[in-house]
Amino acid sequence: MKIGFIGAGSMGSMLIGAFIRTGAMQPDNIMVSSRTPSKLAELAEQYPGLQIAASNKQAAIGADYLFLCIKPLDFRRVLDEISHALTPGQIVISITSPVKISSLEEMLPCKVAKIIPSVVNAVGSGASLFMWGARLTKDDQAALWELFSCISRPIEILEEEVRVASDLSSCGPAFLAYMLEQFIEAATMSTGMERETATALACEMMLGTARLMLELPCSPSELQAKVSVPGGITAAALEVLRKTTRGAFLQVLYTTHEKFAEDLDRVDSSLFPRERT
Ligand SMILES: NC(=O)C1=CN([C@@H]2O[C@H](COP(=O)(O)OP(=O)(O)OC[C@H]3O[C@@H](n4cnc5c(N)ncnc54)[C@H](O)[C@@H]3O)[C@@H](O)[C@H]2O)C=CC1
Ligand SMILES: O=C(O)[C@@H]1CCC=N1
Numbered sequence: 001m002k003i004g005f006i007g008a009g010s011m012g013s014m015l016i017g018a019f020i021r022t023g024a025m026q027p028d029n030i031m032v033s034s035r036t037p038s039k040l041a042e043l044a045e046q047y048p049g050l051q052i053a054a055s056n057k058q059a060a061i062g063a064d065y066l067f068l069c070i071k072p073l074d075f076r077r078v079l080d081e082i083s084h085a086l087t088p089g090q091i092v093i094s095i096t097s098p099v100k101i102s103s104l105e106e107m108l109p110c111k112v113a114k115i116i117p118s119v120v121n122a123v124g125s126g127a128s129l130f131m132w133g134a135r136l137t138k139d140d141q142a143a144l145w146e147l148f149s150c151i152s153r154p155i156e157i158l159e160e161e162v163r164v165a166s167d168l169s170s171c172g173p174a175f176l177a178y179m180l181e182q183f184i185e186a187a188t189m190s191t192g193m194e195r196e197t198a199t200a201l202a203c204e205m206m207l208g209t210a211r212l213m214l215e216l217p218c219s220p221s222e223l224q225a226k227v228s229v230p231g232g233i234t235a236a237a238l239e240v241l242r243k244t245t246r247g248a249f250l251q252v253l254y255t256t257h258e259k260f261a262e263d264l265d266r267v268d269s270s271l272f273p274r275e276r277t
Pocket of ligand 1: 006007008009010011012033034035036039056069070071072074077078095096097116117118119170
């Protein structure tokens, strides 16, 4: 078994670490290439046995799975380097939303899957968003599903809904971290509570809130009702929160979708410069 990774930034390193820690991958089976050599040295030191590739092509040759953990506008260069080294039986996994499966299948001779991870997969939590390329067999799909089950909850989505799904699953941790930051800041500023205490309370609360909604299960409104004693403190404060944040997430989604539409155009022009511009 050979597993190649191209790109060892935030997501490449996260996936390698999570797969190794859960025993889903052995370091000896992994070969990584990246534009940033310091990241590669760090990974090799952290996971003895992991191999550093001299080039992207070397990481690609003979890999059963090849993860492309690079940004959308880096795809053209990397695909040009590796496309001739790939064969039909290999599986390329792209983790980036604006590069379409159809584009990858047009440019590569192998099978393709698009799987969007989330930073929270680092702790075996969160979802991974699955979109299948046309060349994958049922066995390929089952094997990828099992692999990602070790670090996340795989959820199949339509490629057309990748933006909103990524907003919830992959951008979401940043959005909620921002809101927690505001909550913690308010607690420490207004009462003088230690930041460490406020942070621990807020994090445990967030973890428990999500678990309760999934495990009980209950809807967000049911959970609000459970906590809000009639005429009590939470109900009064929720009114303030509703007024001050109304429409905030519609604005957030409007922003991500607008940026995504621009990215799709830029990626398409970079992948197919003559044909489609
Ligand atoms: N950061 C996140 O939470 C998530 C990111 N993604 C997607 O994952 C992709 C990677 O994101 P990050 O890891 O956060 O970015 P990053 O900037 O941390 O890492 C990108 C890596 O690609 C390497 N690279 C660039 N050009 C290269 C080339 N020609 N050859 C070899 N390596 C090259 C860079 O050296 C860098 O290590 C992006 O497309 C992003 O949209 C998806 C889900 C979540
Ligand atoms: O901010 C970004 O563009 C990436 C996509 C999903 C999460 N991070």
